[in-house]
Amino acid sequence: MKAPPLNNLLRKFLVFQLLTLVALVGLTVAFTGHFKNRLAGQLTEALREPLISGDIRSVSTQMSGPISRDFRGAVWVPKNGDAPFSVPIGLGPQNILLYRTAAVPIYFDEQSTRLAGQLLFYYSRWTSIPTAIAIWLVLILISIPVVRRENAQLAREYELRLKFELKDSQASLAAQVAHDIRSPVAALDTVLKDLSQLPEEKRVMIRGAVGRIRDIANNLLEQNRKEARGESGHEPAAAVPGSAQLLSNIVDSLITEKRLQFRAQIGIEIDSRLDPxxxxxxxAIPPSEFKRVLSNLINNAVESLPEKGLVTVQLAANGDSTEIRVQDNGKGIPQDVLARLGQRGETHGKAGGSGLGLYHAKTSVGSWGGSLIIDSELGKGTAVTIRLPRARPPEWFVSGLVLSPGAPIVVLDDDASIHQVWQGRFESVHVKDHGVEVLHFSTPAELRSWARTDARAAKDPLYLLDYELVGYRDTGLSLAEELGIGARTILVTSRYEEKGVLADSLRLKARLIPKSLAGFVPIRIKKDEVPERLDAVLIDDDPLTRMTWTMAATRSGKKFQSFSTVAEFFKEAPAISHETPIYIDADLADGVNGAQESLSVRDLGFQDIHLATGHEAARFAAYKHLRGVVGKEPPWSQEE
Known part of the structure; x- marks a missing residue:
């Protein structure tokens, strides 16, 4: 970055004023000379006759006043060699450095052929300089406001240019760092595929750390791309809410990371309050941005503590909101300072702090539709609460386990501690009293052997399968696909966020539970009820069709239920008798093939399955399990 242009402006101003002064002096001197020459000519015309006739006394008497008023004096030098005379008397040659001469010749005749002599008028060479200086000073006074405005404009332009160059430098550095990070992250991803010898907890921690590094690198690159397109590189990240994120998993992984970060500070304890x-x-938040905000809040809490102290992170529901509370037992914040915190540039208790951390946190949370609240009491500590609107859980997430009496549960996991967790959870709701048998397997071979021994019994259980099975190529999803149990499978894994795992789970109709939450998932046993036999069930994404069927069922006195997706039907299927006729639209929302989905419905034990579509039946000839292909009219419309 070049030096500020203000010195250049000052130099230019001074040079300009100096040249202006020189020009003014030259102009005034030239103007004075021109004026004196004209005046000398006029005086000479009046003195011509007396001078030619030699009437020196008359010249001295008549012209002494006019000459002395405008000139230093005048000297008559005759051509015939007579002695010169002067006005005033005794005026001799003058110093050429101080005086200039206006010489006017006088002729005997009007044709100017016979020279009588010349009259020399002397006047001060520098009389015009004070006038030039006075004009110059006036010009300076006029130009000072202009120079000030120009100076301010240059200062603003310099500051903006400095900011842009600094921003470009930072963006370039961020892009380079992000680019350089991606290669080691790719190497770590390769290593992560072979971590089977490590315990599950350490695998989760390493994956989480690598994932966060990848998020940071991707975020830096994205900001750099936005800035290159002329978009804002700072606020937009916060402005885009993102998809629904499971907060407990983000908080839990970040707490693990922070404990490692501050483990050298032995007296500092970081605790998480996660419970059922x-x-x-x-x-609905961008996960990497939320992690950055929460990470900064935890760092602030730790930095506020002396050598010993406690930082607690709590996650809880509050009506339609979710609250994440970061609390410390430090020295607290004065109320006058507390009122200003969260404003740009306001900070407290941190040497060199810019106040941008809390400001960024507050604006980010606000852009997600939430709020950030700071409470503090001197001597007791500070609590920062992030309040966010609750988002609807995604379709793959298991909000709770609903167990059917008499239906077995199969648990497949290579980690013995997970089997103990599930056993304890099931004993707490007394599953044995409801005829629910829990089967535990540790290897794919054990599960396959049991399923092949009693293929019919293998169709009924609820399967809780681990995704990553140490020492085996098989995964929980590949086994679910192999055994045809995808719709009754719940994948219990720490890798639920991976796109490939999630995509395969949705394809197989399997749902997921993050493994770290296995100890918290609500479990209840469905009351002993005989599944209700309905006159029909319709699965169709068109609300008008569902309404038409519902109205027809009401008029005909039929028992009827409708669902917009197959996933919604699966949740209610245990309460519906397998003898109920099922009607499925051939073309469901988001390109879902209803005919293909009907296979999953059949796997649940339903036999009377129809496609309700406008297509010809021949198109679905390959689906032998279908009882028929019908139109969109309700099956009892002919009874009306």
Whole structure:
């Protein structure tokens, strides 16, 4: 960055004023000379006759006043060699450095052929300089406001240019760092595929750390791309809410990271308060930005503590909102300072702090539709609460386990501690009293052997399968696909956020529970009820069609239920008798193939399955399990 242009402006101003002064002096001197020459000519014309006739006394008497008023004096030098005379008497040659001469010749005749002599008028060479200086000073006074405005404009332009160059430098550095990070992250991803010898907890921690590094790198690159397109590189990240994120998993992984970060500070304890009440809390947030905000808040809490102290992070529901509370037992914040915190540039208790951390946190949370509240009491500590609107859980998430009496449960996991967790959870709701048998398997071979021994019994259980099975190529999803149990499978895994795992789960109709939340998922046993036999069930994404069927069922006195997706039907299927006729639209929302979905419905035990569509029946000849292909009219419309 070049030096500020203000010195250049000052130099230019001074040079300009100096040249202006020189020009003014030259102009005034030239103007004075021109004026004196004209005046000398006029005086000479009046003195011509006396001078030619030699009437020196008359010249001295008549012209002494006019000459002395405008000139230093005048000297008559005759051509015939007579002695010169002067006005005033005794005026001799003058110093050419101080005086200039206006010489006017006088002729005997009007044709100017016979020279009588010349009259020399002397006047001060520098009389005009004070006038030039006075004009110059006036010009300076006039130009000072202009120079000030120009100076301010240059200062603003310099500051903006400095900011842009600094921003470009930072963006370039961020892009380079992000680019350089991606290569080691790719190497770590390769290593992560072979971490089977590590315990599950350490695998989760390493994956979480690598994932966060990847998020940071991607975010830096995205900001750099936005700035290159002329978009804002700072606010937009916060302005886009993102998809629904499971908050408990973000908080839990970040707490683990922070404990490692501050483990050298032995007296500092970081605790998380996650319990069953925090299960299943989602918010529409960008995960990497939320982690950055929460990470900064935890850092602030730790930095506010002396050598010993406690930082607690709590996640809880509050009506339609979710609250994440970061609390410390430090020295607290004065009320006058507390009122200003969260404003740009306001900070407290941090040497060199800019106040941008809390400001960024507050604006980010606000852009997600939430709020950030700071409470503090001197001597007791500070609590910062992030309040976010609750988001609806995604379709893949298991909000709770609903167990059917008499239906077995199969648990497949290579980690013995997970089997203990599930056993304890099921014993707490007394599953044995309801005829629910829990089967535990540790290897794919054990599950396959049991399923092949009693293929019919293998169709009934609820399957809780681990995704990553140490020492085996098989995964929980590949086994679910192999055994045809996808719709009754719940994948219990720490890798639920991976796109490939999530995509395969949705394809197989399997749902997921993050493994870290296995101890918190609500469990209840459905009351002993005989599944209700309905006259029809319709699965159709068109609300008008569902309304038409509902009205027809009401008029005909039929028992009827409708669903917009197959996933909605699966949730209610245990309460519906397998003898109920099922009607499925061939073309469901988001490109879902209803005919293909009917296979999953059949796998649940339903036999009377129809496609309700406008297409010809021949198009679905390959689906032998279908009882028929009908139109969109309700099956009992002919009874009306």
């Amino acid at each position: 009440s925090s299960y299943g809390l989602f918010a």
